[in-house]
Amino acid sequence: MRKAITYFLSVFYLLFTQSTIAQQKNTLRYEIMLNSNMLEPSLKNDRFISCIDISPNKYITLSTSHKIYILGWGGITQFGKEADSTISSYAFASDGLLMAVKDRELCFMNEKGNLVTLVKLPNASMGIAEGKDVMYLFDQKRNDKGYKLYAFAKGGKYKQILVSPKPVISVIEMTDSLYLAIGSGVFSLSPKDYKLNLVAGFQKESEIKSMTNDPVNNILYVATRDAIYAIKNGSLVYVTSDFGGGIIKYFSNGLIIFNPETYDIIRIVNIDKSIIF
């Protein structure tokens, strides 16, 4: 009898615990990864650039103009060796290779932590974004020839995809389209027919700062300077303006919001379950 009661209580406890944990797992919550007073003054000598990514080992990756850092729960540390010229952007390729645009070169980080040149780029300070099979490179700095978007594939193949009258701010692959943030507009481009569509247009003052996507739920997140929005199946939802906009990155089931000026990094977990489209 005692055994039966013990067994029953154990099962009940396990079920109760599991249900509580499951409930917590799906609850909207906020994680504060970093703020300015967590950083040593020496780390504030160089500003972080407006770029954020997640390493294959699930560390937040940040960069100043010459040093790349990884950030986790409990610490931040330099990643690789100091670059000899200015880093403008970086991204992890789908196979885990860290690629960085250093001045006018596309580089990758080798196993010794050095940024090694891969190819020379048409312009300096280009942006870079990850695709499934390619890396996207795009002009962010003003030039007289328009702002161009390139796709760079393995084996040294590349293609100029389009020319924009304004800088290309962010490029995201989602489902079978390429999403571009240009000025205060979000556009989609289908590689099948190269047809371009306007997805969302914000006011002139609300220039887009970054975009990211949730590949499971097919949600595109767009950050302007002041607010964050979510787009799914043609429906746009205002998410928040309380943290400002800034640089965003979706990881697992959370949206990371990075403000390079204030050093604040906040992650909104289970955001996908909280937005009603």
Next chain:
Amino acid sequence: MNMKKSWNLRFVLGLLLSLFLEVAAFPQVGLTTGDKIQAQQRSDAGNGFDYGNKSGSALQQLENMTGRQISTSNSNGQQNYQSVSSVHKVSAISANAALQNSIKMQLASGIASAFFSLIFSDNSQNDQKTIEAQRENAALLAQRAEAEKHYSDSISQAKYEKMMQSYKLLNDPKGVQFKALSATSTQFKSLDDPGAPLTMEDKERQNIKKHGINITWDYTSWNGISPGNNSIEEAPLSREDNESDKFLNAAIDKIETFEGGRVAALTGRFMINIKNETMSYLKDASEAATSGNISKMEETGQIDLRKLTSNAIFKTGQQTVNSYIEQGKDFISGELQENNFAAMKSGAQAVLQNFNIFAHVSDDWKVPLKQY
């Protein structure tokens, strides 16, 4: 034999009555006890429901039971309360349960005693005086119970306050603090434990990445890095704008005319609804969005009230987080000067090795004509 049966009957009746009265009486009068009362009760318990008491009044029985002289004059509640409280002393929270059990016994036995006295006593004794004494008896017990309830409530309040001290409230500025951070080792944790088994969602995410709908490029028309020149070349400047270029130029020009003052989401939502239409609609859309004509905008940009609810949830959480950030700043500036985030000396190489991020990377990305 008859005497024994009679005792058994009385005992069972008393027990049932005690249980019944206990349930009925507790919510009304609470519980009471006291060391002296318990002692008296214990000594009386040896006597049982002594028939000898029949010769005395219920008041006398009560006086015998409590060991106190009870005034039959019109006593006020304050006096009785004081007399009880002088007897009763609660010294520790742990004594509460014992006190409650004790008063249960006292209450039940007192009322049962009076009841049985009424049943088994002669009719001649069932006079007005007895009824009055019983009424006073009940009143006294109720007063004691009230006093006990007061102590019981005090104990409960103390317990509650002690429990609440163990919680950290979200809106309590002293309640939440940031964890101290170590800058002396590379043993900090990733966002999710890389060694942990994948959740169903993670598996789905990886599956989508590998096998889901994705962009597929036709590389046949792509350029290659030319021999001896590892550069990406720009396309000729003379290239004429294609339809996409024209659309992009026109759309960006139109967006540029959107002035501030409107809700960005509304504008965006409005624009979404015309995304697959021709450029002529873009003009109408921009005019509607900038005109301030809400009804016109709502024709295509219906606001869903559920979204407002959703956003309210965010708002609540965000205010809390913002509060945390401010608290953290204050706290860290005062407490964690020597133990905060820091870049480790010689950490760069250690991280490469420890986390094995760059074990061996495929040469696929490398340009074929130049070795690095």
